Amino acid sequence: MARAVPDGYGPLELVTDAATLGLAITTVSSSLGTCVARHTPQRSSVRATIFLHGAAGSWTTWTPLLQTATALGIELGDAVVLDLPGWGDAVLSDDRSDHTVLAICTLVKEVAEQLGYTEWDLVGHSLGGFVALHMASIWPQCVLSVGMVSGTTFSVMHSVEHPFRRFGELPGFTMLWRVMQFLAMLGSAGPAIVRGIQRVGLLRPATFPLFRHWRRVPKSQAAALAREIRPRSFAAAAEVTRGYDADGMWASIECPVRATKGDRDVFVTQEDLDHLGRLLPDSVRTVVSDCGHFGAVERPVETLVALGYSLTLRRDPAS
Numbered sequence: 146m147a148r149a150v151p152d153g154y155g156p157l158e159l160v161t162d163a164a165t166l167g168l169a170i171t172t173v174s175s176s177l178g179t180c181v182a183r184h185t186p187q188r189s190s191v192r193a194t195i196f197l198h199g200a201a202g203s204w205t206t207w208t209p210l211l212q213t214a215t216a217l218g219i220e221l222g223d224a225v226v227l228d229l230p231g232w233g234d235a236v237l238s239d240d241r242s243d244h245t246v247l248a249i250c251t252l253v254k255e256v257a258e259q260l261g262y263t264e265w266d267l268v269g270h271s272l273g274g275f276v277a278l279h280m281a282s283i284w285p286q287c288v289l290s291v292g293m294v295s296g297t298t299f300s301v302m303h304s305v306e307h308p309f310r311r312f313g314e315l316p317g318f319t320m321l322w323r324v325m326q327f328l329a330m331l332g333s334a335g336p337a338i339v340r341g342i343q344r345v346g347l348l349r350p351a352t353f354p355l356f357r358h359w360r361r362v363p364k365s366q367a368a369a370l371a372r373e374i375r376p377r378s379f380a381a382a383a384e385v386t387r388g389y390d391a392d393g394m395w396a397s398i399e400c401p402v403r404a405t406k407g408d409r410d411v412f413v414t415q416e417d418l419d420h421l422g423r424l425l426p427d428s429v430r431t432v433v434s435d436c437g438h439f440g441a442v443e444r445p446v447e448t449l450v451a452l453g454y455s456l457t458l459r460r461d462p463a464s
Contacts, residue, residue, distance in 0.1 A: 151213045154358055154435065155443055159365040160208035168226065173256045177248040178230035178237040180256050185223040192289065193262035195253065196226040199271020199297070200382040201373045203233030206270055206441060209363075213445035219454045225260060227253065229273070231378030246385045250280045254287070268292040268452065270441060271412065272382050274404070275301075281402070282394040292452040293404040294440045298417045302386045317354040317411035321379075354411040357437040366442050395424050402428040405451040407436030407443065429453070 151157050163170055168183040183204050184193075198206045204226045214221050229249060231237030237244075253276065257265055266289050269277035274296020281288040303311045304318055355370075356362050402425050406413040418430040431451040433444050440448040 151209070151216060151445060155209075155361050155363050155366070157209040157212050157442075157445065158363045159205040159369055159442070160212070161205055161365075163204075166208065166211060168224070171256070171260060172235075173252065173259055175248070175252045175255065176238060176240070177243045177252055179235045180230060180252045181228040181234045182225050182256050182260065183227075184225040184260055188261045189223055191262055192264040192266070193223040193225045193257060193260070194221050194266045194268060195257060195262075196224065197253070197267065197269040197273030197276050198227070198229065198232065199269075199273050199295075200232075200379050201370060201375070202270060202273075203369065203373055204228050205233070205365075205369055206439070207268075210441040210445045210448060214449060214454065217446070217449070219449060221454075222266070223262065225257065225262065227256065229253075229276075231375060231381065232373055237378055237381065244381045244385060246276065246279050246389065247283075249276055249385065250283065253280065254284065257287075263287060264289055266290045266292070268294070269296055270294045271438065272297045272385075274298070275386060278391075278395050278398065278402075281398045281400055285397075285399050288400050290400050291398070291402045293402070294448055294452070295406050295410050295413045295438045296404055297386065298413070299391060299420050300414045300417050301383075301412065302389060302391060305383050305387050314414065315412060355438045357407060357409045357435055357443060363442065366439070392424060395421075398425060403431070403451065403453050404428060405431045405433055405440055405448060407438060407440055408432050408434050409436065410438050412438050 160166055163183040167186070169186040171182045171184060173180050173182070181204070196204070196207045198204060207226050211221070211224065211226070228235040230252065265287055267277035267280060269275070269292070274293035275298065277291045277293065278296070281291050300315050301318055304315045308323070404418055404421055406418060421428060422430055433440050433447045433451055436444045436447070
């Protein structure tokens, strides 16, 4: 029996049980911490589609998109959906010297290779898009394509480097980042405060800028955000972008790149897409209508199309 195609805004709840999607679980450790992979149980080739979530997210961020692909008959290949260190079930080390983008990328590479994959199509949300671009720049022999859903790029880096002078560029991000920095200083009390805000019903309106229609966001997404707003991990994630030479690194990327953002995305600007286009003229940049920062949750059908997937093709990243 054919599955109903998800339609409209935020059509699906997040899935928290990997077995429901037929995925196995593997954990890999490094000095940075751990990375937890939900993945296709039996490898069919050396090529995998690796999904990288953003800050304040986990592997579950991708589950509406995965379910939508199944309903539409879209073949994603061997899927590897990660919890990056500090998020979901993955642990972040206390040694701040290990909190670098290279350390994150290296751990992702180790996970892929342990699972038997040497060729990767990377799909990253928010900070995961930043990680995907860095991996494509340093391992061109392995990264076959990059897809970004509201990927972290230039405006976030500007805000981290110059939070006051560039405040008007991304005020929503800058305010959230500063709050997370403050809560991180409180230690274990920080996450407790976030949970308290959730219990009294204030977290959804407090985070409404992230979504186009915060009242219509799936309840499971609101609950996931309450779990995954981890002040220490969020602050560390922002810091990995500080001083990064995006122009120098990303201009060398050779693989096809597709970048999407919501038309009401408060963390990604049109100038971000335009700047990326100047660096990578062959990249495909798409603005998804009636959508905020979480395209995979808010508009999974449109996001799959923007990433180059169709009913008849596994993927055509160059189209």
